[in-house]
Amino acid sequence: MMLEVKGIKFQYEKGRPFDIPDFQLSSGEQLLILGKSGSGKTTILNILGGLLKPLSGDVRLGDTLINQLSGAKLDKFRGKHIGIVFQKPHILSPLTVEENLSLANFFSGADGKRNQELLKELGIADKRRAKVNTLSEGEAQRVSIARALANQPDLILADEPTASLDDHNAEIVIKLLQDQAKKYNAALIIVTHDQRVKDHIVNQITIGALS
Amino acid sequence: MNMLKLSWKYLIAKPLNTGLNILLLALGLAIITVLILIQDQFENKMAKDAEGIDLVVGAKGSPLQLILSSVYHIDFPTGNIDMEEAQSLTRNRLVKKIIPLGMGDNYQGYRIIGTNHDYLELYQAVISEGEVWKKPFEVVLGEEVARKLELKVGDNFVGSHGIGSSSHEHDEHPYLVTGILAKMNNVLDKLVLTSIESVWYSHDEGHDHDKFTADVSTTGFPPTDEDREVTSLLVQYRNPMAAVQLPRYINSRSSMQAASPSFEISRLFELLGVGVKLIQGLAYAIIFIAGLGIFIALFNSLKERKYDLAVMRTLGASSFQLFIHIVLEGIILTLLGALVGIAIGHVFLALLVAQNEQGAISGLSAAVFLQEELWIVVYAVAVGVIASLIPAYSAYRTDIAKQLTRA
Numbered sequence: 281m282m283l284e285v286k287g288i289k290f291q292y293e294k295g296r297p298f299d300i301p302d303f304q305l306s307s308g309e310q311l312l313i314l315g316k317s318g319s320g321k322t323t324i325l326n327i328l329g330g331l332l333k334p335l336s337g338d339v340r341l342g343d344t345l346i347n348q349l350s351g352a353k354l355d356k357f358r359g360k361h362i363g364i365v366f367q368k369p370h371i372l373s374p375l376t377v378e379e380n381l382s383l384a385n386f387f388s389g390a391d392g393k394r395n396q397e398l399l400k401e402l403g404i405a406d407k408r409r410a411k412v413n414t415l416s417e418g419e420a421q422r423v424s425i426a427r428a429l430a431n432q433p434d435l436i437l438a439d440e441p442t443a444s445l446d447d448h449n450a451e452i453v454i455k456l457l458q459d460q461a462k463k464y465n466a467a468l469i470i471v472t473h474d475q476r477v478k479d480h481i482v483n484q485i486t487i488g489a490l491s
Numbered sequence: 492m493n494m495l496k497l498s499w500k501y502l503i504a505k506p507l508n509t510g511l512n513i514l515l516l517a518l519g520l521a522i523i524t525v526l527i528l529i530q531d532q533f534e535n536k537m538a539k540d541a542e543g544i545d546l547v548v549g550a551k552g553s554p555l556q557l558i559l560s561s562v563y564h565i566d567f568p569t570g571n572i573d574m575e576e577a578q579s580l581t582r583n584r585l586v587k588k589i590i591p592l593g594m595g596d597n598y599q600g601y602r603i604i605g606t607n608h609d610y611l612e613l614y615q616a617v618i619s620e621g622e623v624w625k626k627p628f629e630v631v632l633g634e635e636v637a638r639k640l641e642l643k644v645g646d647n648f649v650g651s652h653g654i655g656s657s658s659h660e661h662d663e664h665p666y667l668v669t670g671i672l673a674k675m676n677n678v679l680d681k682l683v684l685t686s687i688e689s690v691w692y693s694h695d696e697g698h699d700h701d702k703f704t705a706d707v708s709t710t711g712f713p714p715t716d717e718d719r720e721v722t723s724l725l726v727q728y729r730n731p732m733a734a735v736q737l738p739r740y741i742n743s744r745s746s747m748q749a750a751s752p753s754f755e756i757s758r759l760f761e762l763l764g765v766g767v768k769l770i771q772g773l774a775y776a777i778i779f780i781a782g783l784g785i786f787i788a789l790f791n792s793l794k795e796r797k798y799d800l801a802v803m804r805t806l807g808a809s810s811f812q813l814f815i816h817i818v819l820e821g822i823i824l825t826l827l828g829a830l831v832g833i834a835i836g837h838v839f840l841a842l843l844v845a846q847n848e849q850g851a852i853s854g855l856s857a858a859v860f861l862q863e864e865l866w867i868v869v870y871a872v873a874v875g876v877i878a879s880l881i882p883a884y885s886a887y888r889t890d891i892a893k894q895l896t897r898a
Binding site: 326329331332351352355356358359360370372373375379383384385388389427431 | 807
């Protein structure tokens, strides 16, 4: 499975468009997108994840042009093939840890056979019946990673996954993301301004200047 | 995980809010349920009890009172009428049958009604034990009377004067139970039935052995050479013409009055209708407020939940699924509200019936479920759907990227 990004243009306000550099990423490969806040990092992620439509250009994941999908088709494709980890964990609080994962399975039609294994690998198996408000920040972020991985995505997008974590937890989270991506042969893209992440991934793009 | 479970989880995450909304809706629906149950059973019962009685003739006074006292045995009689005048009606060609009634006594609050065997026939009463009365002071008990007072065939009791339980007892003439009726589910269940002669003799001074051992009349008026009175007459018409002529004739040409059960009862319902309408209006207002409450609750929770909804979208939920997610919450809320409301309504009616052992309500049953109650459920769910439409549409329109980057 290959991710291919070509000629993406986007603008929030009229007359202030910015470009996203073209790049390609194969299964199992990892990419770090660095940039200051406000440089459009999150926008790139939203476009890659099909949450935003670019003005022009293509985002191709495998055989699918994500920017040409719409409606429920896009939602289902995203649920099935793309796992997104946010800066904040955003665990659905009425549900338990386990239920957060099985909800992801439900929406994308996956079987969720790996859920227990995932929770174990991420070291939160004993919290699987816990509600989010009983989790620590680090645990919550691991749950959100587990949820992003619950459907065995081909592409993992992580938006500042370490921003609200201390050094120790940041290290663990990055490691977990990398290990899991490798293990399931998914492409991993981390968008961050966090210098701590820099040393972990060689493949980097820096964006900054609005063009 | 499925949509239903997801909505349910979100509801029980706010138990107080959810509980309040369910309770408020349930309250409104409970009132409607009680009204429907009472109205249906009351009308049924009233129609059943008056079946076969075209006209009631009694002493002048309130026609409604005459009907209530002589057909339903709930109000006081308007007084007594002279039997000779009453008997003259039997010669009227418009009259098919007359059943005389004599009242005035009770046993422990259950009315003792003097009549003849035609009265049993009118309701097609079935004797479950013993036999009908043949001699003075022999009585047949309604099912409820026998059950509540634990009387058996062969038992004696002494009636007391008056319609309700009260005053002095006619201790010199005990009644003998010769028969007990099967459960009729009508007014007979609460009556002590005997001959007119029994009622007369119990009020007489002295003790005439010959009279007391003679057979009583089983149909028509008891033959007597004394100056006697009866309380009222149940009249059956010979033909439809009678409905026009007979009441007018009796009301203008005699010292008695005639009242039609169907007319008086529809008049009664008309009077009660104002109250029923008022309560109904109140119930609908409560339901409307409950619907508004659900709307506000969903709409408010949506503000905090936009983020959750956006996350669901990133997990693969479609906009339409989010729409369904919110509507389902409204449906679950109102469905529970309807079920709780119907339950409360039945429990309330059961309590009401239990507290009024001998009143007009006592004949009602809380264990009856009507088709209308299904409509209550449908109605409630419709309220839920309507209340959740706007919040659901708003969920449908959630802009994921905007929501997610806002944090």
